[in-house]
Amino acid sequence: SSELVEYLFAECTDIPADDLGLCKLGIANTGVILILLISSVIGFLLASLTFGLQIPAGILLPSMAVGALFGRSVGLLVEVAQRNHPNSIVFSACEPDIPCVTPGTYAVIGAAAALAGATRMTVSIVVIMFELTGALSYVLPIMVAVMLAKWTGDGIHKRGIYEAWIHLNGYPFLDNKDDTPIPDVPIAQLMTRIDDLICVTAAGHSIASLQTLLQQHRFRGFPVITSLHSPTLLGYISRTELTYALASAGSPKGRALSEHAEVYLMHAPLADPTTTLDLRPWMDQTPITLSALSTLMLTNDMFQKLGLRYIVFVERGELRGLMTKKDLWIVLNNGEVATTGQGTGALREHFDEEQEDERGLLGVERGERG
Template sequence: MAPEAITFRGRQDGEEYEELEQIRRYEDFTTIDWIQESIAERNRRIREERARSACRGPRGEITPAWVWSQFQRLLSAGESAFVMTLVGVIIGINAALISIVTKWLSDIKMGYCADGWWLNQQFCCWEVDSDEEFCSSWHPWSTVTAARWLLYVIFAGVFAFVAAHLVRTMAKYAAGSGISEIKCILAGFVMQGFLSFSTLVIKSITLPLVIASGLSVGKEGPSVHVACCIGTVVANWFQKFSRSQGKMREVITAASAAGVAVAFGSPIGGVLFSIEEMNHIFRIKTMWRSFVCALVATFTLSVMNPFRTGKLVLFQVTYSRSWHFFEIIFWVILGIFGGLYGAFVVKLNMQAAAFRRKHLANHGVAEAVVLAVLTAMVGYFNRFLRIDMTEMMSILFRECEGGGDYNNLCQQSVQWSMVNSLLLATIIRMGFLVISYGSKVPAGIFVPSMAIGASFGRMVGIIVKAIYLTNQQSGIFSSCDPDLPCITPGTYALLGAAAALSGVMRITVTVVVIMFELTGALTYILPTMIVILVTKAVGDFIGTRGIAEETIRFNGYPILEQEDHSLDVAVSEVMKKDLTVLYASGMRVQDVGK
């Protein structure tokens, strides 16, 4: 057979194989065969190399076809960077739009702007310097308290109904956080439609509605899901990624980093989150792609500047004072709270999920509406539950001298009533979070946990400040400068938020970096590390798993976990003792039935 015929036959076989490879799809709820994927990727590279070599002349001379193949190779090399950049830009734009719409919907429950219905309270009262000053352009819906309360509850119920109805009828995978499922997808589990365009659109629309309804859920987890949807949709436009499951997973990992980055304004924290929480098998190449995607997404969000304050998130804050060593005692208390909070919420939420699956599986819309209405009815009468959680954290994190005296929060004369309000906010929000997380709407647990930790931490900070003011001559406070404020309650709110987030998610380094990027203060890295260390120790002692791992176990998704195994356990201790034995002979049918 002539060499030309052999070459032609080889190309034909390669084209047929490529066509079959494009047609082949994994079945839904199956696991990817990574060995087969690696073989297919290797064969694809071999075919491309052979095709480029065949472009040279008979004696190896350079031809126009060879030049064109080298140009295509150069474009292919830069394709990954282009895709990561494009995904990051779209994630940043989407995050900015969601933040703007969420703020407007949250404010519309309280009133409207006379200068323009499309303006939220911040933009409507842009010329007002502080929260205490009167804003003539912003009008509440009524001057009667009962009417304002009723409208507040009605808005909450309507927002929850619209969101739950859209999820049920148009994109069932838009419900929940999405982090647990994405972890399984990155491990090779196939869930067709979970990262589809319809899920992206519906979750982007319903997420602001859910947050504005006042449900005790957050947008950070769903933001990761939305970002991964964007990464999948964009990557499918390019054949290099759409035909390779491995490369597609790299894009999803990078998108998850960008989702956390825009949610917290923390690009490095987003990259660490994708390493620590999302993907157990992480390569350096994937880390750099995650960093590029997170950086571009954060830069895009910064350029759009959704809050017109230069901040990427509402609760970004800076501190001008340092801390004292005697405060470590109280930080340990915050760490213990974080560990106990994580164990409590994870256990009770799994029980609530079991109840939901058994009794409320077909009533997702009604459940969401009832939860939103109950949350609004109860939360309206507490100053810290009435406002949006991100806005509440921005208030609790502030120093009193930096415009943080919201509703007399820093006034010593009402400090104990503030303690009561913060304690009630902590308990009530914790209860609503347990029953709300997992409902059939987009729902995250990051911000609610941080809000619970912030309210508890601020309460502890106020108590510590009161102890200092009544015992200034005590030796424990000898390091305090009498001419300067000694205790900053806002820092306790920040550390409490870190403890609660670490306790429920069981992540450590990521939380430290996120808190550092939120504050920009190197001074508070050590306090954050101490709190997270205590939180982890308490969680390890109790044996708590992260909420994402427990959700995976509850839903029965397959995932291989990297667990530490004991090597000093006897084989007899792990073997089953009561065995069911089938004998080769001498058994009757009734014996087999038993």
């Protein structure tokens, strides 16, 4: 693709051997234009297929090649029109016996437009094309083509190809530029409540009991509280950190603690540090928290603007619930209205449960996920 794009960008004076026949004149030029148009259609279809396959394939060069093929064909058509009608008002600025139309410029503009239509990028594409061509005089037409392509693409579908691919695969991506209105719903109706959470108490655990907990539950993390009767939030420990800490403590190359050794997740001044395990260095002691009286709108803003993976909800310092980014994504996109008030959102993040074909809070049907 890179060699093809380079060949399409070049002018006839810079092409040592015209193997593709881009510089033919007369009737032969008509066949070249037809070949370029057909090649652009075929390239568009092949790029659509290869990008959707689970193989290492990109979209930048294929889309640029498709746009360059179409742009070069347009440039050749304009060149033919200028030669056949040199006195037309459209070509009044062209001087006689001097090449006026450069098909390579049309190829550059076409490549930029195709790339912008596919990815919806703007400034970066203009910079890329300027670095490829090195011609500052082409920046203005490239900018116009890029903006027109982006507006046309937005009119067809609001998502670019990367955002559409993320959406089709169900990745929990929350676009901070998305201005879709969020319903003013109390988060207490949607979060995973403490009754449905698996929490780790600060004391009363051993290495063996925590390893059993990890085997029984596949959650990616656990809130840490003082006790079940007084669930004051102390922090949050991820599954990865907890697994590593327990494995290191029980390893012969580590501290070689017994599986019955006591584990603490809070300050224990009377505990023997040689026979107990302190997990405070492995847990997040200051997780991002919100009031349990917060709304879905505020929670969505926190996830989008801070890039959080989870938010813990408290009331007067006591744990009331939790919501992960994927929980929020499911609520907004996949019809979780039926579970409002049940507070089981986080439980769905870790198990492959079937989702119902209902509309979400933002009116997006599950069928759109493919």
